[in-house]
Amino acid sequence: MKLRETTIGRSxxxxxxxxxxxxxAAGHWSNFLLHLYPVKVRRRELHFSFSWYxxxxxxxxxxxxxxxxxxxxxxxxxxxxxxxxxxQTIQTQVAFGQFIRNVHRWSAHLMVLAVAAHMARVFxxxxxxxxxxxxxxIGVMLLVLTLLLSFTGYLLPWDQxxxxxxxxxxxxxxxxxxxxxxxxxxxxGSDQVGxxxxxxxxxxxxxxxxxxxxxxxxxxxxxWRKDAMLDQTDGGGEx
Amino acid sequence: xNRGVDRREFLSRGWKAGVVMIGCAGAWTSWDLxxxxxxxxxxxxxxxxxxxxxxxxxxxxxxxxxxxxxRIGDEVVxxxxxxxxxxxxxxxxxNSGEFECxxxxxxxxxxxxxxxxxxxxxxxxxxxxxNADGIVxxxxxxxxxxxxxxxxxxxxxxxxxxxx
Amino acid sequence: MSDLDPxxxxxxxxxxxxxxxxxGGDRKVPDExxxxxxxxxxxxxxxxxxxxxxxxxLIVAVLFDAPLREVANPFETPNPEKAPWYFxxxxxxxxxxxxxxxxxxxxxxxxxxxxxxxxxxxxxxLQPRLRKVAVATFTTFLVVWVVLTxxxxxxxxxxxxxxxxxxxWHGEL
Numbered sequence: 196m197k198l199r200e201t202t203i204g205r206s207x208x209x210x211x212x213x214x215x216x217x218x219x220a221a222g223h224w225s226n227f228l229l230h231l232y233p234v235k236v237r238r239r240e241l242h243f244s245f246s247w248y249x250x251x252x253x254x255x256x257x258x259x260x261x262x263x264x265x266x267x268x269x270x271x272x273x274x275x276x277x278x279x280x281x282x283q284t285i286q287t288q289v290a291f292g293q294f295i296r297n298v299h300r301w302s303a304h305l306m307v308l309a310v311a312a313h314m315a316r317v318f319x320x321x322x323x324x325x326x327x328x329x330x331x332x333i334g335v336m337l338l339v340l341t342l343l344l345s346f347t348g349y350l351l352p353w354d355q356x357x358x359x360x361x362x363x364x365x366x367x368x369x370x371x372x373x374x375x376x377x378x379x380x381x382x383x384g385s386d387q388v389g390x391x392x393x394x395x396x397x398x399x400x401x402x403x404x405x406x407x408x409x410x411x412x413x414x415x416x417x418x419w420r421k422d423a424m425l426d427q428t429d430g431g432g433e434x
Numbered sequence: 435x436n437r438g439v440d441r442r443e444f445l446s447r448g449w450k451a452g453v454v455m456i457g458c459a460g461a462w463t464s465w466d467l468x469x470x471x472x473x474x475x476x477x478x479x480x481x482x483x484x485x486x487x488x489x490x491x492x493x494x495x496x497x498x499x500x501x502x503x504x505r506i507g508d509e510v511v512x513x514x515x516x517x518x519x520x521x522x523x524x525x526x527x528x529n530s531g532e533f534e535c536x537x538x539x540x541x542x543x544x545x546x547x548x549x550x551x552x553x554x555x556x557x558x559x560x561x562x563x564x565n566a567d568g569i570v571x572x573x574x575x576x577x578x579x580x581x582x583x584x585x586x587x588x589x590x591x592x593x594x595x596x597x598x
Numbered sequence: 599m600s601d602l603d604p605x606x607x608x609x610x611x612x613x614x615x616x617x618x619x620x621x622g623g624d625r626k627v628p629d630e631x632x633x634x635x636x637x638x639x640x641x642x643x644x645x646x647x648x649x650x651x652x653x654x655x656l657i658v659a660v661l662f663d664a665p666l667r668e669v670a671n672p673f674e675t676p677n678p679e680k681a682p683w684y685f686x687x688x689x690x691x692x693x694x695x696x697x698x699x700x701x702x703x704x705x706x707x708x709x710x711x712x713x714x715x716x717x718x719x720x721x722x723x724l725q726p727r728l729r730k731v732a733v734a735t736f737t738t739f740l741v742v743w744v745v746l747t748x749x750x751x752x753x754x755x756x757x758x759x760x761x762x763x764x765x766x767w768h769g770e771l
Binding site: 214215216219220223229232233234235236237238239240241248251252255256259275279282283286293294296297298299300301302304305307314315318319320321323324325327328331332335338339342345346349352353354355356357358359360363364366367369370371375387388424 | 606609610611628629630631632633634635636637639640641643644647648651652654655656658659660662663664665666667668669670671672674675676679680681682683684685688689692697698701702709712713715716717719720721722723724725726729733736740770771
């Protein structure tokens, strides 16, 4: 007996028997996770050469980052006196700690690559053209957020690599006219990278930026779903 | 036809103005709230070494003030270690008699004036006073911006190989 | 039940059977613009991609450890000091130009340009050969950026001087 046909199964899925395509579509719509997807897509979207699957790769890496990041949060206190020692503890005492930290680090690097490559692929496919202009804009924002998340995370181990890379990165803000100096102070919480900076970058890295990221990603996927049925054939040479 | 703003138009503009005002208030609050607290980082007057211990051919590093002391003529100069380019620590190179920044290769002469490299100005500095006991006091509360490039006031060409 | 129900054939409910040949011939040629069901066609592909990506991450994470240097020290700048690799191109620019140009104007222009792209390029053409200007501009930018990133990442050593990566390695991940 199938789960779908039991009382509990029906309360879970609420979908009708999947006999016809119409039934399948109804089941698709009534599924919370599947509602991120369109019901149908153009056949060409299935091929590797169309998207190189870079969008879904980015989402998978984001998921891997969230999971490994939460593990790391259990063992990490964002203060200059403990941060570095916590990383050493994670690497030497926590079971699978080194592995989880590796997953987080390499997923982050791969995600920057995947998101940038996704943008390039979308460009060469011409998929930013009307009426999808605004989804491209959201995509650019997501790229910037990916870089910011990576950069804020870079400080957290509190090693020499982190300290000076962030010193250099934030000093650039100084040269923005008018608000630059103030913006740098607000980011650092001090006139140099220190305890206040570490706490601020931590809050940005684990709360504010991920929330923005997931929120914008939902809009991005929603627009992709809405536009999936568009017949975007070549408009020819007309300008 | 156009008889000014009617009630409907007034209310419509009113709520939009309200949204903008709440947005501005939120931005202002966040900005003010996140400004550095007083006392974070360097601040205040820091006592360093005796004035007659500051040499005229090299630089003394004062760790508590993140500052180099050097003597130019009769004056003691306090140069902040932070490179005006992108904030790396500038180190004193005894071999060449210059300040050198490892990050992007900026070089400054002993007076902290820009000599070469991408830094936009000379090294930033602090006001210096010599108190009654002859001790040099550095006021790290206010940063004085370094002089613009191309204005070397001392004639001390590099005396040797750079330290890199 | 559906396997036995004679009214359902290949997921479609049969309303009636008409004798003769279909007008389009016996075999349907799949068209790239056809609509296909996401479940299962796209979903299984995405599942395969997800498993492949996670397998790759797992292998990399088992083979290579994330770097951890000495504890942060405000009194000593490492030489060379390198930004994360995705900012290596910016750092390379910063060593050549005034920070106002390389640190503010260039990144601002890149982000602004990317955002404005769909509003500047209004042509409907999709094939690269029909939109040479856009493709050439974007490709040039991409190549320049990748080259600058490679230079900043692998070809720069102490005091930001030029090194050959096969002689001495200074890249940091």
